[in-house]
Structure formats: C-alpha cells, structure tokens
Amino acid sequence: MAIESKRAVVLLSGGLDSTTVLAMAQRDGFLCHAMSFRYGQRHHVEIECAARIAARMKAAAHRIVDIDLRAFGGSALTDGIAVPKNRSPQTMAEGIPVTYVPARNTIFLSYALAWAEVLDARDIFIGVNALDYSGYPDCRPEYIEAFGRLAALATKAGVEGAPICIHAPLIEMTKAQIVRTGLALGVEYALTSSCYDPAPSGAPCGACDACQLRAKGFADAGVDDPLREMFA
Amino acid sequence: MAIESKRAVVLLSGGLDSTTVLAMAQRDGFLCHAMSFRYGQRHHVEIECAARIAARMKAAAHRIVDIDLRAFGGSALTDGIAVPKNRSPQTMAEGIPVTYVPARNTIFLSYALAWAEVLDARDIFIGVNALDYSGYPDCRPEYIEAFGRLAALATKAGVEGAPICIHAPLIEMTKAQIVRTGLALGVEYALTSSCYDPAPSGAPCGACDACQLRAKGFADAGVDDPLREMFA
Numbered sequence: 001m002a003i004e005s006k007r008a009v010v011l012l013s014g015g016l017d018s019t020t021v022l023a024m025a026q027r028d029g030f031l032c033h034a035m036s037f038r039y040g041q042r043h044h045v046e047i048e049c050a051a052r053i054a055a056r057m058k059a060a061a062h063r064i065v066d067i068d069l070r071a072f073g074g075s076a077l078t079d080g081i082a083v084p085k086n087r088s089p090q091t092m093a094e095g096i097p098v099t100y101v102p103a104r105n106t107i108f109l110s111y112a113l114a115w116a117e118v119l120d121a122r123d124i125f126i127g128v129n130a131l132d133y134s135g136y137p138d139c140r141p142e143y144i145e146a147f148g149r150l151a152a153l154a155t156k157a158g159v160e161g162a163p164i165c166i167h168a169p170l171i172e173m174t175k176a177q178i179v180r181t182g183l184a185l186g187v188e189y190a191l192t193s194s195c196y197d198p199a200p201s202g203a204p205c206g207a208c209d210a211c212q213l214r215a216k217g218f219a220d221a222g223v224d225d226p227l228r229e230m231f232a
Numbered sequence: 233m234a235i236e237s238k239r240a241v242v243l244l245s246g247g248l249d250s251t252t253v254l255a256m257a258q259r260d261g262f263l264c265h266a267m268s269f270r271y272g273q274r275h276h277v278e279i280e281c282a283a284r285i286a287a288r289m290k291a292a293a294h295r296i297v298d299i300d301l302r303a304f305g306g307s308a309l310t311d312g313i314a315v316p317k318n319r320s321p322q323t324m325a326e327g328i329p330v331t332y333v334p335a336r337n338t339i340f341l342s343y344a345l346a347w348a349e350v351l352d353a354r355d356i357f358i359g360v361n362a363l364d365y366s367g368y369p370d371c372r373p374e375y376i377e378a379f380g381r382l383a384a385l386a387t388k389a390g391v392e393g394a395p396i397c398i399h400a401p402l403i404e405m406t407k408a409q410i411v412r413t414g415l416a417l418g419v420e421y422a423l424t425s426s427c428y429d430p431a432p433s434g435a436p437c438g439a440c441d442a443c444q445l446r447a448k449g450f451a452d453a454g455v456d457d458p459l460r461e462m463f464a
Contacts, residue, residue: 068297072350103346106386110342114335118304143385150378154338159369 005031007060007121008167009112012036014049015194016214017127017170020182022057024169025125027185033119034059035112038066039101045202049193056191065111072102083197085207105138109147109166116164117155124151125167132175132213144168175217183223190226237263239292239353240399241344244268246281247426248446249359249402252414254289256401257357259417265351266291267344271299271333277434281425288423297343304334315429317439337370341379341398348396349387356383357399364407364445376400407449415455422458 008030012018025032036050047064054062105128112124128139137143144166152163170178182189194214195204204211204227218225240262244250257264268282279296286294337360344356360371369375376398384395402410414421426446427436436443436459450457 065300067299072347102349102388103342103386106345106382107339107342110335110339113338114304117334137388137391138386140385143382146378146382146385150338150375150382153372153375153378154335154370156369 005029006123007031007033007116007119008123008125009033009035009116009119009121010059010125011108011112011127012050012054012059012062013127014046014051014053014192015127015210016175016182016189016192016217017129017178018050019053019057019187019189019192020178020185021125021127021169022053022059023182023185023187025123025167026057030123030125031060032057032125033115033121034062035108035115036062036064037108037111038064039068039104045195045198046193048202049191053191056188063115067107067111083205083208085197085205087209087212089212103138105136105143106147109151113151113154113164117157120157121164122157122162123165123167125169127170128168129170129175129178130172139171141168141171144171174220175213176220179217179221179223183221188226192227237261238355239263239265239348239351240355240357241265241267241348241351241353242291242357243340243344243359244282244286244291244294245359246278246283246285246424247359247442248407248414248421248424248449249361249410250282251285251289251359251419251421251424252410252417253357253359253401254285254291255414255417255419257355257399258289262355262357263292264289264357265347265353266294267340267347268294268296269299269340269343270296271336277427277430278425280434281423285423288420295347299339299343315437315440317429317437319441319444335370337368337375338379341383345383345386345396349389352389353396354389354394355397355399357401359402360400361402361407361410362404371403373400373403376403406452407445408452411449411453411455415453420458424459 008025010022010025010032012022012034013036022032022034034054036047038047051062109126116124130140148166151166152158155164157164194210196208196210197205240257242254242257242264244254244266245268254264254266266286268279270279283294341358348356362372380398383398384390387396389396425434426442428440428442429437446457
C-alpha cells in the first residue's frame, strides 16, 4: 500500500507565482489542496485559470471561496480606481501601490488555516514575493513569520504540539528564478494569468505592473512567455 | 466644532460578551463600527440581535459579512454534530469543545483588519474571554498578542508607523465581572443572545455551555438575566 502523502493547502491565484508554488509543493511530495478566492476582482480570468491549472496539475481538491472585499473598498483591484499603467521600476518600488487590497493575504491565509485545520494538514503554501512586490506590507518575510507564529497559537494542531507551517518558497526569488524553477518542473505558463486589467478575452494588457514584472522575468530568464502573442 | 472621535472596528456577535465590549469601547470615546458575520450558523438569532444592538447603541455603522465556513466543515456550530448539553464545568474546561470553529477568530480579525485599514481606524475590539473559554486556542491572551504583532506588519498603517491595536478587554474577566461592567454602562442584556442552539423563536436552550456560563455569570453577579423567563 502506498504511503499517504502529507496534505497541504496551496493558495492558487491562477498567476505565474502561485502556479509555480503548486509545482514546487508537489515536487516536495505534498498532496496539494488548492484554494482560490473570488474577491470582487474586476475580472474572472484568473479564477478560470486557477480552475484549469488545478485540474491539469491534478490537485487533490480545489475550493473557490467567495469573499466580498468590495464591502470595504479601498483598492484599484476591487473598486473603480484606474489600474496604473507603464510605470517605471523606480516608481513601482516606491511606497504601497493603489492595487494593494486591504489585509488581503491575512484574509487568504486565515481561510487556508481553517481548511488546513479541517484537513489535518500541517503545511500551507503561498506565492508571495518580496523582491517584486516590495511595496506590499503583507508580502514581506517578517509578515509571513508573524503569520506562522499566529498559526501556531490559533489552532488545535498548534495547541497539540504540531503547529501548521506557512511556506513562502518564492519570497526571496527573482521573477526570472521563479520562471526557470517552474519551467524545470514542467509548469505550463500558457495556463496562467498575471495581468491586473485583462481584456474580456483574457488577453493581458501588457502595461500594468504585473504584466511588466512578468515580461521582465521571462526576458531575464531568456525564454519566451507563451502568453506573449496574446499581448495587445 | 466637535473633536472627531477615534474610529474603531468592534466585532459584534450579538452575544453578551461582544455587546459589553461595544459599550466599553463607546465609554472610552471610540466611534464604533460594528462588524458581524454570517458563517453558516444553524440559527440567525444572533445576527438579528447584533443588528438590533448596533441600532439601539447607535454604532456609526454595522456591516454583516457573509463567510462560508461550511465549505470546510469541522464544527458543531456549522455542520450536523449535536451541540453538547448539560456539561459540567469540569468537562467544559477539558480540551477543545466540538463547538470550536476552525480558525474562526483569525478569519473574523482579518476582516476587521481590512475594514480598519479602509476606515483609517487604529483600533479593533474583540470580546474573547480566556477564563470561560479556556478550551478555545484563539481565545487566549497569547493568541491576541500574536494577532496584534501580525496586524502591525500586515497593513499600510503599520508600515507607516501607526499600527492597528487589538483590544480584548474581557480577556481576563469573569462572566460576573462582565455582566456587572455592562450593567453599569447601561447595556440592555435583553437584546443579546448567547445560546449555541436556540429555539426557532430565539429562546435559549438553557443547557448548552454558553447558556450555562451566562446563567452562572448572572447568578454570580447577583442579578437576574432579563432572558431568564424565556428559558424552556
């Protein structure tokens, strides 16, 4: 009889980063339970990508949780503020962008923690990246460490001596390193969506911060983005 | 012109504890924004109580957030497990009760954090109590402290040097102390609901842990519970 794999919850947005994390968690032997969120995004492209990716990569399960961040407003991704386009790397590095969603990763990790507890999983994976998203407070290593300390105190598992661990394997990687790692693991980046403001067809805008960071990642890795021909 | 009060987010379940916390936060001069959750409870009595309490106590706003904890299962409050009745105080103190909802306070505080950030509030109030609920990992002082450390790292406010503070003013109080404090502040406990398993009319069962703790609190405080005549 096969030894049962360790269960893990993997936050899967449908983007390049979280898809790479799913591949890394599977490489490390975890039976991955993927979790995505509908949170009042303007577009559903990334949810559809997440569903296709979870199916193609044979995740053990995929849950899509509805959360209404629009109840709070406060972000270009969830209310009517325009997504910034064609910003320079210097501008991107300054301060917290308007695309920041209040407390988003805290809410996502809280749901992941609930599911992990029910699954009796001890591991949660999240694709945050501190180099490319230095302006987001909840993408920093010290934030992930603080959530780990919280998780150890928040749950039955923690009380019983086997706390849930938060893994953020991309946190110190460049986008090029992420792309190379994913390609080596067979990730099909054609299935992913990174754009903050895609066309109704799903085509990336090519100009928002996420598109620019993705393009630079592929360029630095010396490979073509399979989505390249979709760019406007 | 009046000086503007400091805004706070107050988690309001509609029960005795959180209603007392709302009164305490108002006493301390906060402009209180109440937040409640529909999370697959078997009953909606407590949400209706929360709405009446927020209106009667003139909260600045009241938001009811839908969250689907049933997607994860794992608790008597959200799935089909029977609510335990007539347990002794000794039994209540042992281990984590089946009414524990996975990661519930972490999810609630995450939403409160998001709303606080949008409101530019620096204070969140939660009515957790470590003495009566010693079996719940997310009602302990060290859990609240860990969430406070997370909140300081998770948000724009924290990055900009004014972190959001988590207040749990009941954490070390007995139920009798809570009742006396609330009565001194004019809390109308007839509006509150504590029962885990109320009748369709809203009448408390009188036998679940929450009903027993409430009854003991009023008895120890030497006052009558205004809900007493509703008991079956």
